[in-house]
Amino acid sequence: MSGTDGVVASGRAAAPADALRLEGVHKSFGRLEVLRGIDLAVAEHEVVCLIGSSGSGKSTLLRCVNLLEPIDAGRIHVLGTEITGRGVDVDSVRRRIGIVFQSFNLFPHMTVLRNVTLAPRKVLGLPAAEADARCEELLVRFGLADKRDWFPDRLSGGQQQRVAIVRALAMQPELLLLDEITSALDPELVSEVLDVIRELAAGGMTMVLATHEMGFAREIASRVCFLDGGLVLEQGSPAQIFADPQEERTRQFLKRIVDAGRL
Amino acid sequence: MIVVVIVNSPGWPAVRRAFFDGHEFTSSLPEISRAFLTNVEIFCIAEGFILVVGLAIAVMRSLPGPVFFPIRALAILYADIFRGIPTILVIYILGFGAPALQLSWLPTSTVVWGIVGLVLIYSAYVSEVYRAGIDSVHPSQDAAARSLGLSRSQSMRHVVLPQAVRRVVPPLLNDFIGLQKDTALIALLGTVEAFRQSQIDVAATFNFTPYLATALLFVAITIPLARFTDWLLNRDRRRRQSAGALG
Ligand SMILES: Nc1ncnc2c1ncn2[C@@H]1O[C@H](COP(=O)(O)OP(=O)(O)OP(=O)(O)O)[C@@H](O)[C@H]1O
Ligand SMILES: [Mg+2]
Numbered sequence: 001m002s003g004t005d006g007v008v009a010s011g012r013a014a015a016p017a018d019a020l021r022l023e024g025v026h027k028s029f030g031r032l033e034v035l036r037g038i039d040l041a042v043a044e045h046e047v048v049c050l051i052g053s054s055g056s057g058k059s060t061l062l063r064c065v066n067l068l069e070p071i072d073a074g075r076i077h078v079l080g081t082e083i084t085g086r087g088v089d090v091d092s093v094r095r096r097i098g099i100v101f102q103s104f105n106l107f108p109h110m111t112v113l114r115n116v117t118l119a120p121r122k123v124l125g126l127p128a129a130e131a132d133a134r135c136e137e138l139l140v141r142f143g144l145a146d147k148r149d150w151f152p153d154r155l156s157g158g159q160q161q162r163v164a165i166v167r168a169l170a171m172q173p174e175l176l177l178l179d180e181i182t183s184a185l186d187p188e189l190v191s192e193v194l195d196v197i198r199e200l201a202a203g204g205m206t207m208v209l210a211t212h213e214m215g216f217a218r219e220i221a222s223r224v225c226f227l228d229g230g231l232v233l234e235q236g237s238p239a240q241i242f243a244d245p246q247e248e249r250t251r252q253f254l255k256r257i258v259d260a261g262r263l
Numbered sequence: 264m265i266v267v268v269i270v271n272s273p274g275w276p277a278v279r280r281a282f283f284d285g286h287e288f289t290s291s292l293p294e295i296s297r298a299f300l301t302n303v304e305i306f307c308i309a310e311g312f313i314l315v316v317g318l319a320i321a322v323m324r325s326l327p328g329p330v331f332f333p334i335r336a337l338a339i340l341y342a343d344i345f346r347g348i349p350t351i352l353v354i355y356i357l358g359f360g361a362p363a364l365q366l367s368w369l370p371t372s373t374v375v376w377g378i379v380g381l382v383l384i385y386s387a388y389v390s391e392v393y394r395a396g397i398d399s400v401h402p403s404q405d406a407a408a409r410s411l412g413l414s415r416s417q418s419m420r421h422v423v424l425p426q427a428v429r430r431v432v433p434p435l436l437n438d439f440i441g442l443q444k445d446t447a448l449i450a451l452l453g454t455v456e457a458f459r460q461s462q463i464d465v466a467a468t469f470n471f472t473p474y475l476a477t478a479l480l481f482v483a484i485t486i487p488l489a490r491f492t493d494w495l496l497n498r499d500r501r502r503r504q505s506a507g508a509l510g
Contacts, residue, residue, distance in 0.1 A: 066410050068406055068409065068410060091409075091412050091413070091414050092412070094409065094410055094411065094412045095411075095412035097410075098410075098411075099410045101403065101406075101407065103403060105403045105404060105406070105407035106407075107404065107407070107408075107422055107426075108426065109425050109426050109429065118408075118411070118413075118421060118422075119411035119412055119413060122413060122417050122421060123411065123412040123413055123417070167411070168411070171411060171412060
């Protein structure tokens with residue numbers, strides 16, 4: 001079904017350092033089969049970029065890893081623990097995995113600081129003072145200190161997205177999922193968000209990101225995965241995927257991107 | 264226009280005497296006002312329960328998945344039944360039926376049964392209002408909360424409900440006003456509240472001005488209620504904007 005990818009994935013599976021491992025993950029919406037046996041392993045500190053045309057299932061894949069969508073078949077392991085088995089505590093899994101969405105999804109009725117401290121306080125049970133201290137440190141680090149008492153609707157898109165990233169980081173996740181986090185931004189705001197991701201990558205954060213920013217993927221990814229037809233059709237280093245793709249479908253996809261002037 | 268027609272109608276002098284008698288007005292007002300406090304009391308007690316029961320029903324209806332089907336079904340049945348029966352029937356059935364059971368542990372006070380009736384009816388309406396509010400919060404808000412590790416109920420409590428309730432304040436106020444008026448129905452059980460008191464006054468003097476006094480009292484309480492809601496909504500908007508501008 002997924003041929004060589006499966007072998008590669010299970011070969012890597014033996015290593016205990018896998019932060020994330022997917023085995024034969026299937027997901028359908030009604031009669032539409034979006035994921036048709038995804039095999040993927042992500043080592044700790046790796047930055048994996050998912051590329052593929054619109055509708056290829058990048059968002060669905062990330063949502064499945066975070067258990068926002070139940071999968072139909074297959075297995076997902078996070079840091080050695082299977083999270084798709086029966087009786088798994090969904091909330092405790094999500095505590096360890098951060099996700100940032102294309103549309104920010106900040107809580108509009110809370111200030112920036114409350115957005116960021118909500119989960120540390122309610123989920124981890126930190127006292128308010130301690131949560132505030134932890135979160136303000138993060139806000140300072142990402143240049144948002146002066147925005148702590150603002151409500152989201154007064155922030156620019158770039159600021160909102162950085163708050164969303166800080167909100168995910170406040171839970172000190174072991175794995176960060178980023179779903180096209182710059183797609184909803186004006187071009188001049190993209191770089192301030194990408195800077196944040198660069199810094200996180202340099203700090204060793206394990207990340208899986210779906211992106212249409214090929215230039216950024218080439219710069220930051222340890223590995224690039226091309227999704228097509230519900231499978232990881234091809235994966236490799238950015239140099240290999242972008243300069244010397246093996247699959248015809250990958251070549252077509254990249255050619256379309258180049259023609260659109262996005263690479 | 265309507266005023267002109269009424270004032271020039273042949274029966275107007277008689278109506279004016281019967282309904283707009285200054286002396287009757289001032290003499291009946293104190294007693295009716297005192298009785299009206301009973302309405303306010305009934306209203307406040309009932310409203311407190313309605314806000315809680317209505318919310319509980321709405322939350323029950325929003326529970327997902329097949330596991331919660333029986334709870335959802337019960338909540339739906341409840342809302343359908345109590346929105347269907349005329350308020351006056353529920354109050355009659357409870358007010359005369361429940362005490363007639365002669366169970367010693369049941370309260371016999373008609374006021375209590377009147378309040379129970381109002382709570383049952385209005386909770387059904389208010390639950391629909393809450394539900395519309397919950398549905399209007401985009402699912403991505405819940406997804407964001409759950410992805411941070413918040414449980415279903417934590418997400419409901421801290422993320423979905425605060426946004427939902429804010430949006431339904433105006434329709435909730437409509438139901439408040441309806442409830443305020445319907446407190447007069449408890450008169451049917453013999454409780455002396457404002458409307459019943461005015462009936463007594465009218466029966467004694469054959470002048471209808473006490474009805475007008477009662478009507479004015481009801482209006483006097485709904486207007487501040489409406490202005491209060493406007494104020495709440497405005498304050499919320501201002502607070503959000505100024506926090507952004509100053510911060
Ligand atoms: N909740 C859902 N219900 C039904 N169909 C869905 C749902 N979510 C996604 N889909 C469908 O699944 C397919 C994959 O969607 P997905 O959002 O994962 O693609 P994507 O690769 O992220 O695309 P894009 O690059 O446009 O973000 C699409 O055809 C989409 O219409
Ligand atoms: Mg997507």
